[in-house]
Amino acid sequence: MSSREKILATCTANKPALVDLPQLSDEHLTHYDDKIAQFKLILEGIGGKVVALENIEQVKEEIAIHKQSGEFVVDTVFNTDDALKAQTSFDLERVDRAYLQATLGVAENGSVWLYEAQMGNRLLPFICQHLFIVLDKATLVDNMYQAYQKLQVQETGFGVFIAGPSKTADIEQSLVIGAHGARSLTVYLV
């Protein structure tokens, strides 16, 4: 018998009688009167920055300024750059700033969701030094239940919730921002 068969057969023999799956619902969960305020409160509490913008052109201008100053800026908000996909860790390791569009934000925990298509390259949101996310404030949901109702996770090869900059507290519980991933996260609410 293969290990697969052995494991499955033992599971079948040893599992208890079938019990019901609970019915989840949004009814029991906290909803926020001001989702923007809640999102900002939580994300800033975990080291992220939230900037409310009048219009998205401001991001465009910011990108242009940083590009001009010689920084390695990658932007998938305004440019769909197919070349990005083929870039390796050696290329992306030099990225100073990455600007990406997120699908939605979650007020309860300050996270934003990105599909693979929004990253251009799976490695980009992690390997860049500083991460900038553009988020339509109308996409904010109260909680994770609502988030999963809206998302089509199985439609993407890879997707991620990101909540704040990379961090660690592995040395004496001292919080240090910028462990392996992005050293900062800024969310532009448009």
Place this chain on the structure above:
Amino acid sequence: MKVGLFIPCYIDQFYPQVGIATYQLLKKLGCDVDYPENQTCCGQPMANSGFSPLTGGCDKNFVANFDAYDYIVAPSGSCVLHIKEHLKDDKNPEKAQKIRNNIYELTEFLVDILKVEHLSSNFPYKVGFHTSCHGQRGLHLSSMTERVLPQFSKPEQLLQKVKGLQLSYPERKDECCGFGGTFCVFEEAVSVKMGKDRIEEHQKNEVDYITAGDVSCLMHLEGILKRQGSKVKAIHLAEILNHE
């Protein structure tokens, strides 16, 4: 209402004053109290050490002693919890079940059954409350810091009725003292360290007494206090509630 008084073995032997206070308090509050004289031990020391098959004799004796009562009351959450969860009588399972349903820890009995509104007690001291785990997490005598549920405390409700008493809690409101039955000897180092840490927090509150609903916790804390030569004394809750 016929109340059977259950005085756990180590209280009977080492802390009779706790048994006396419990008895007198219940009498004062109008209960018809009996102490079945052939009682010994609930069997918890064996069961918690992994020897539950050896508790048959204790079970049998317990059922024989307490079968006849409407209520069984004991000044020990830990022993009550053991009976509630583990008392067995293979020949008369209904008798064991009845006892399991009718056994109460003292403060639980005073608050839930007697619904005590007034106490004539007077105890003009600073008292630190030690929350005994089995009473709290096992019998739900008070809310727990880990859970997101409404706050309450049956022992505190009673202590607040005592004249002159200044109640305080340690910083870690419901951390275990480290007694833990045979844990106190088989894990002596951790047990004592836990006890020392509880005491230190109470001492920061400058208490005169540390009280609790379980004598086992108090016996352990008292042992450390005495070794340290501390002025702080350990006293069971029943003794305070009965103090005038």
Place this chain on the structure above:
Amino acid sequence: MSNLKTLDHAAAAEIFIKDEARTDWHDDTLWFVRQKRDKAVHGIAEWEQLREWASEIKNHTLSNLDNYLIAFEKQAEANGIKIHWAADALEHNQLMHKILKDNNISRIVKSKSMLTEECHLNDYLKKQGIEVVDTDLGERIVQLRDEAPSHIVLPAIHLKKQDVSETFHEHLHTEEGNNDPQYLTEAARQHLRDHFIQSELAITGVNFAIAETGGFVVCTNEGNADMGAHTAKIHVACMGIEKIIPKTEHLGVFLRLLARSATGQPITTYSSHFQKPRSGQEMHIIIVDNGRTKQLGRADFRNSLKCIRCAACFNTCPVYRRSGGHSYHTAVAGPIGSILNPNLDMKANADLPFASTLCGSCSNVCPVKIDIHEQLWKWRQVIVEEGYVKPEKKIAMKGMAWLFSNPKVYRWAGKSGRWFLRTMPFLGNNKLNVWYKQREMPEAPKQSFHDWYQQNKNK
């Protein structure tokens, strides 16, 4: 580590506590994490509802585990992921070794996976001459020191920053005596970035595997799982069979509970949802049993398989905080480890269910409502029944049982006080009175309650 003769928990704890200042520091550091957890969960009105749902989802999953595993495999394979099955730790390690050999891999990075710790993968591969670089900061620290993690979420929590500084000075050539966590973390970032960008194969754990979609979720704060997985041409994810959940929407319950329980964060920084390999990449999943199906068959203990490895039970445990993770001599320490490990090796881990006061705080903080302290109690019964207990303890217990079964003997023993004292459980029947080492004995009163009652009952 594994080749040393291990002390039992009580003996190791006694050594740990000898340095009382350090014990206090360890206790406070972990209590701080418990407090962060409290602050986070008390802000969630529906916390108890979430726990209930999580528990029910896991109970349901365990009751249908075979079918969910089959469904997961089918979906994952349809997504282009290769599935392997390992009956035990050795087979897991062999499968990993084969993937490495077949692809001629030498540069391997690994993010935190308690399963690979449980299987002692690093040791196994080391013996084959293969080096794995752990990339979680805490794990890298202990790896450089040739130690085992002492905590499943905070692997280096037993170390002070001075210790880390010394280790980094030796291995990463950081400034001697620079203990600044910011500086040390930056040094690790630079050191590990080199490993990441050159990595050929990345090993990760799995936090949740979704039967419905064949996808899986990995949670980190540092981003190390992603740095490896999205760089390397091969990604191998290792999961125990109990990591399965039925549907994507259930993540909405578990992701709310996990980080809040673990560190008090609302969610981990990165919750990465892997569905398909990226173009040109190979993705493998090794599904491991290693005693789990056996535990599934133990009615009293199966619900330990609900564990999502948040370590809340570690942080709240007053015994863990004062004895350190290494005193549990197993990959998964703490209260949850004490109910998982006897299933793996009852004899070697017979001490663990006794390393608890049964205070019950562990069960209260558990986000999936495992009745940890009740299982500790039940393991004690099994261990005694199976004979893994010292004979002196058995004799003492038999003596007590006899005494308490005979009211007359009990009262006689009480009257001759010294005899009774010797029989009491807290003396443990030791020749040396262990109680008395650091505590005074209770004073034997002149009269027992029983005797007082006889004199006073009719007054």
